[in-house]
Amino acid sequence: MSDTIDCQMSSTGVVTLRLIRPEVCNAINEIMVAELTATLAAISQNPDARVLVLTGTGRFFCAGTDHQWMLKGSQAGPDHNFEDALHIAHLLRTLDRLPIPTIAHINGPAIGMGIGLISCCDMAVCSPESWFCIPDTRLGLIPAVFGPYVINKMGSSAARRYFLSTERFSPAAAQGLGLIHECPASDEEVSEQVAQWVRTILHNSPHALTAAKRFITSVEHRPIDDAMLSDTAHRMAHIRSHEEAQAGLDAYLRQASPDWAPK
Incomplete structure (x- = not known):
């Protein structure tokens, strides 16, 4: 039983992963980092998991890094801080590379590392009470570990503004910058948007979803040269002959639902 997160999976493979430190606005400490990393690693190996919804408990999505943990780090040596940072880096990479689609259900403000978690998710929707901030330089720090994911999501121009100001x-x-995709006018509409994405995802081929995520990561920021042409052709050849592609095409021609779709 985790003290910092709650993880539940429905019969249809929808995994809801909830941050449960509302007394500190779901701020992340070393225990949460370890529990999140282990839980995400287990989800990535679970063939029944189809989609992940990441959310918070209480008024905040995530208030960033726990201040007590930061204080302990400020009093420790470089080796200790390097290990702490590496653990966070492994957490973010595990979330970013999760083989199933990920949805950030942002139930309130997201600060610092909270924005890092959002940036590692495939889709993001936030409540009207949400706001965002990357306060690291105000504290004499830089958002080094989660920064690459935020820059990939928002672009370097926005990062220059919000990292420095x-x-x-x-x-x-946040929607204009591409950090989030939808910002409905009510919490009810936020929940409906999450449900709509889940319904849509469950009708798609699990193998193709994983392959699409890996494809995006592979081609991002690369030139469209001969090497990319060969790589994309190999990916197309592989996916066309996969059993799920054959089943999907057969179901389409028969105007039926494939086996992976909800009944």
């Missing part, structure tokens, strides 16, 4: 920004601004 540490100003808060709104759901509308």
Whole structure:
């Protein structure tokens, strides 16, 4: 039983992973890092898991890194801080590379590392009470470990502004930057958006979803040269001959639902 997270999977393979440190606004400490990493690793190996929904408990999605943990780090040596940072880096990479689709259900403000978690998810929707901030430089720090994911999501121009100014920004601004995809007007609409994405994802081929995620990572920021042409052709050849592609095409021609779709 975890003290920092709650993980539940439905009969249809929908995994809900909830941060449960509401007394500190779901701030992340070393225990949560370890439990999140282990849980995500287990999810990645579970063939029944189809989609992950990451959310928070209480008023905040995630208030970043726990201040007590940061204080302990400020009093420790470089080796200790390197190990701490590496554990966070492994957590973020595990979430970013999870083989199933991931949805960030942002139930409130996201600060610092909380924005890092969002940036590692495939889809993101936030409540109207949400706001965002990357305050590291105000504390004499830099967002080094989660920064690459935020820069990939928002772009370097936005990163220059928000890393350096540490100003808060709104759901509308976050959507304009590409950090989140939807910012509905009510919490009910937020929940419905999550449910809509889940319904859509469950109708798609699990193998193709994993292959699509790996494809995006592979081609991102690469030139469209001969090597990419060969790589994409190999991916197409492989996926066409996969049993799920054959089953999907057969179901389409018969105007039926494939086996992976909800009944």
